Amino acid sequence: MEISATGRLEVRITAADVCKRVSVRHLNEGGGPGEKFTDTVGVLTSWDDGVLLITRKSGESVRILESSLVAGKVVPAAPARRRGPAASYEELAHVSSRAWRPVESERLGEWELRAAAGFTRRANSVLPIGDPGMPLDGALDAVRRWYGDRGLPAYIQTSTGAEGTQELLCAELERRGWVREVTAEMWIGGLAAVADRGEEAESGGVVMSREADDAWLARYQRKGVSEVALKVLGSGPSVWFATVPGASEGAAPAAIGRCVVDGRWAGFSAVEVDPGQRRRGLATTVMAALARRALDEGASAAWLQVENDNAGARALYAGMGFAAHHAHHHYREPAGPGAGRYGSP
DSSP, rough: OEEOTOOEBBOOOGGTTTTTEEEEEETTTTTTOOOOOEEEEEEEEEEETEEEEEEEEOOOOEEEEEGGEEEEOOSSSSSOOSSSSSOOOOHHHHHHHHTTTSEEEEEEEEEEESSSSOOOSSSSSOOOHHHHSOOOHHHHHHHHHHHTTTOOOOOOEEEETTOOOOOHHHHHHTTHHHHHEEEEEEEEHHHHOOOTTHHHHHOSSEEEESSSOOHHHHHHHSSOOOOHHHHHHHSSEEEEEEEEEEETTOOOOOOEEEEEEEETTEEEEEEOGGGGGTTTTHHHHHHHHHHHHHHTOOOOOOEEEEETHHHHHHHHHHHHOOOOEEEEEEEOOOOOOTTTOOSOO
């Protein structure tokens, strides 16, 4: 907080600081004993009629009365990373998009509209990097029409928590009644640390393939995978599928995983383990095998996405040296059809 020469806290932000990252302290009227003040850090997305709206790194919007402010200042756009590869939000957004391609896409200015017959939100949502080339309300109308023509609900994938992310767009969508359905985080880390894990990867216990074969699909959480889904799964610059065979011939695999190599990046997804064989290190084994193949192709950094409520996966990835870079969210159009249609992002 800013402190004046007299030792008093000061509010050093104004409505002119909208779109900047700020730190504020304000009175907490609803707090319990000893909780008189609350500190909030995030992007100032609006300051209208005596009310501030601040969007935190998690995507949560906090409404603060101007009259309750005790102190405030503008802070750096994003904290410096202490470990792991350096990466911008825009670089990661493009890399992750290339690793999970839709079967159909169209540009709306600098936005990309993506569709894949409803297979996952990622492949059926707008990637809004840059300017749509028209006022926001017009862009949202165009988005709804485009997805409506395909019998799909309109989704927009936004991100928060790093320099260049879309806190302002999140606030504008919420103001217009769009509903945030899913939040996950993009984690990044060094690839070599992942490759060093998993002894079975070296002994040949993992089968590597360029395609998602029947055995791999038998363990994949989505059943009855369509041709469209297979196209999405197989999309990306250099795609690898890993399988740890089941205990008996014809049994579903004990574990699977997918990796897309794209320049210096290796992106991991669909790491799944037979529930009866968890806590045996099989997820680590699969990721280590995939990481070794990615290293062979020249990659050095890794990324993956993990939902906020998946405590087991978060613990696993943290142990491999991954750390959160930013959060992303899927917003659904107001009262749109197909709410809850997709099982994961």
